[in-house]
Amino acid sequence: xxxxxxxxxxxxxxxxxxxxxxxxxxxxxxxxxxxxxxxxxxxxxxxxxxxxxxxxxxxxxxxxxxxxxxxxxxxxxxxxxxxxxxxxxxxxxxxxxxxxxxxxxxxxxx
Amino acid sequence: xxxxxxxxxxxxxxxxxxxxxxxxxxxxxxxxxxxxxxxxxxxxxxxxxxxxxxxxxxxxxxxxxxxxxxxxxxxxxxxxxxxxxxxxxxxxxxxxxxxxxxxxxxxxxx
DNA sequence: AGATTTTATCTACAATGTAGAACAAATATC
DNA sequence: GATATTTGTTCTACATTGTAGATAAAATCT
Numbered sequence: 001x002x003x004x005x006x007x008x009x010x011x012x013x014x015x016x017x018x019x020x021x022x023x024x025x026x027x028x029x030x031x032x033x034x035x036x037x038x039x040x041x042x043x044x045x046x047x048x049x050x051x052x053x054x055x056x057x058x059x060x061x062x063x064x065x066x067x068x069x070x071x072x073x074x075x076x077x078x079x080x081x082x083x084x085x086x087x088x089x090x091x092x093x094x095x096x097x098x099x100x101x102x103x104x105x106x107x108x109x110x
Numbered sequence: 111x112x113x114x115x116x117x118x119x120x121x122x123x124x125x126x127x128x129x130x131x132x133x134x135x136x137x138x139x140x141x142x143x144x145x146x147x148x149x150x151x152x153x154x155x156x157x158x159x160x161x162x163x164x165x166x167x168x169x170x171x172x173x174x175x176x177x178x179x180x181x182x183x184x185x186x187x188x189x190x191x192x193x194x195x196x197x198x199x200x201x202x203x204x205x206x207x208x209x210x211x212x213x214x215x216x217x218x219x220x
Numbered sequence: 221a222g223a224t225t226t227t228a229t230c231t232a233c234a235a236t237g238t239a240g241a242a243c244a245a246a247t248a249t250c
Numbered sequence: 251g252a253t254a255t256t257t258g259t260t261c262t263a264c265a266t267t268g269t270a271g272a273t274a275a276a277a278t279c280t
Contacts, residue, residue, distance in 0.1 A: 007236050008118045015208050037204055042239040071247035072257025092215055094147055098125050105202055107219055117267050152270045181278035182226025
């Protein structure tokens with residue numbers, strides 16, 4: 001693990017990218033975030049965060065092909081890198097480990 | 111739940127306060143954080159964050175009595191408020207719920 | 221009283237969180 | 251084939267959090 005930590009929002013965005021797999025792009029992520037957390041965010045916030053995540057090597061992106069749907073600009077699709085996955089696992093492990101020591105927050109693990 | 115989210119570091123500090131119970135004060139939290147996460151932070155960072163958490167109502171503080179140990183200034187002791195506990199539980203639930211949908215991150219829960 | 225210890229407070233700056241406006245690239249329609 | 255419409259990204263700016271170091275304050279020891 002590097003010395004870099006994921007910010008709160010960064011982590012959420014990274015989780016949405018992971019969840020959406022092949023369909024992870026700005027607007028879609030924004031909607032999924034709303035669906036998963038109830039949290040409304042401006043699209044600009046999502047893109048700014050995606051850029052930062054890419055600069056730090058947590059995700060990679062490429063331009064998708066135009067879809068047949070109606071019109072509109074091409075999507076920029078994001079995928080998790082190995083480093084990104086590592087960061088998510090690391091963050092999860094730290095939390096689970098701490099929660100375990102706090103009865104009120106502990107999760108029963110098999 | 112309010113509209114406020116815990117930042118990444120804020121959440122960690124709040125967890126340390128919860129963990130340390132009656133012995134939660136700046137330096138101690140700093141050490142516990144190191145112990146729990148391996149992360150070294152300047153004491154100023156911890157205090158700044160504690161102040162913000164207090165302003166937002168996640169913790170409360172009071173000055174402790176002088177200890178007999180050697181000398182030194184009195185500790186400012188922090189305790190979690192009901193609102194703080196709520197925020198921790200909320201944050202945990204959101205994450206666990208998302209992880210569950212990602213095979214690679216899922217935790218087996220009883 | 222002065223030295224030493226423990227700890228908090230203050231001040232600043234960097235990184236992350238957040239929003240909205242401007243812009244670009246598709247398709248549809250006439 | 252020009253223009254309206256749709257979908258989506260990029261740009262710019264500012265607020266909030268993250269982070270550090272220096273300074274100051276209270277306590278005990280000698």
